[in-house]
Amino acid sequence: MSEKRKAVRTYHRNLAIVLGILLLIFVCIPLFVKSPYVLNIFVLVFYMSTLSMAWNLLGGMTGQNSLGHAAYMGLGAYASCLLITKAGINPWFSAILGMVIVGLVAGIIFYPCFILRGPYFTLVSIAFGEALRQFIINSAFFGRASGVGLPFGRDSWLNFRFGSKIPYYYVGLAMLLLVYLLMKKIERSKMGYALRTIREDEDAAAAIGINPTRYKIMAVVVSAMVAALVGFFYASYIRYIDPELMVLAKSTESVLPAVVGGAAYVEGPLVGGLIMIPLSEFLRAKYSSILPGINMLMYAVVLLIVIRFRPTGILGWYMHSKLKTFVDTKILRKPPIEVLEEVELAKMSGKE
């Protein structure tokens, strides 16, 4: 037993070292890379991947394919911007308030909509996003189609306002990590199991005592709140927002990293985002003057190829590839799954 325990401990230690090195690399990048262009791409990767993770909670884990996440993000951006400019509230506090507002709006609006299943839910999420955008375009309070700008000024942490990209890089990275940990926590909690049961079969879930509506509302509220946080980050970073932020194309863009990376995994949006967004930005910077739309064309082609030949995404492919076996046995020294379970069980019974 002690040998097995030791093997498990080594595995956990190796895993922590590998993840630590990865994290260290990301923390150190701004120390060596000074180009604002490259840093901008990283910031983009961070907030788009976070948005994609928010979608993944609802789409990948619960099976409710929303196409309205740009609307939550936009609403969060508007809420925090208006709280800052009109009510003079501190940005950090207004971010929290914005998240609460968006969570409430999403919960209230989607409460009656959760009787809709499958494609009907997707349709209602599109209609909701478009309706919200049209409402903002027609509302003087929201600044109509011309949008809202945030004040410029001296660098300050209190006002979350910087001339350089480096602070945004770190805040973005922190946001990504926090949301990732939250999603991981949800995935392993009772809620995560309930959501995946609902994804597989809603009627069966109801039959074994899971309240589908309650869990779906929880998922949509958390997802919308994370999207609102991304909206706040986006607004503070770009310092200007307009209703174009909420178009359907942006919602689609927020889903692509998750589907390409692997929607069934919490890490899917991260992998997809890290691969797809730099590629897309590179194409946009290099060719957009002669061939506009080439970056989205590439996105579409990759998406179609992934869905056609690797339906579980890049991570799904990795999970069954020889590469994973190599990484597991040679680098991480992962013990067989039975050993892992045995030690886990022994630990749990020891605790009791």
Add this chain to the structure above:
Amino acid sequence: MSTFLQACVNGLLMGGFYSLMGMGQNVIFGVMKIVNFCHGEMLMVGMYLTYFLCTTFGLDPYLCVPLVAIIMFFLGAVIQHTLITPSLGTKSFTNLLFLTVGLGLLLSNGALVLFGSEYRTIPTSYSQVYINLGPVTLALPRLISFGVLIVVSIALFAFLKYSTIGKQIRAVSQNPVGAEVVGINTKRIYILTYGLGTALAGIAGALLTGFYTIFPTAGASFGFRALIVVVVGGLGSIPGAFFAGIFLGLLETMVALFISPSYSDLIVFVTFIVILVVRQLIIIRRK
């Protein structure tokens, strides 16, 4: 009064296009139970096809309609055979959804890369001819388009109702397993259905070119309205789709007339959400 009548007629003409788009979507949705999110982009492809047939061969836009329909049918059949049928087997709704979303992205951005974002029109000798019918003025291209629309709708209805292939399509949409048992080749029906759906979108696109500008995202608003038509008109019902499309067109123009043109989209989307929820509530009640 005359503005009201004029708005009614305009709504009716626009509604005809929503109907035609909705019918194509309805056939696809009914048979395969997938939402075709690139339906609007198919309309855009139909518009560009008409444009190039007109400019290179000097054809009249309305003569292009059958040609466009045939080309679009084969395009749809190829897409169905190479992309959608293999993915239908995986039973993953997310993948099927993003397959059509990805196709839409591919088509609209492909058009952007190939043709640029400029607006194009097809000039014809009769594009500026107007007909006075009492208090109402009508552009001739709109009237011709509407006439062709009605003919295509009736032909589609008759095709699905009386022809053998139409009966097979309806059989597959009601029960795919049962259809397979009685000897219908469902894969073939899927290909025919998707081809038919895209051909209808292409026809709508070709008919639109007479009085509408051509640009890479021209189809987006039509695509979503087609979905509204399917939901409101009822699955598998061609007359339902026809009337739902007309209703939608009238609703838009009435809102624009009585409230404000800028609110017409907002009202359309809110109405759609309400109809969806109420419809589902009625279904639950019936159970």
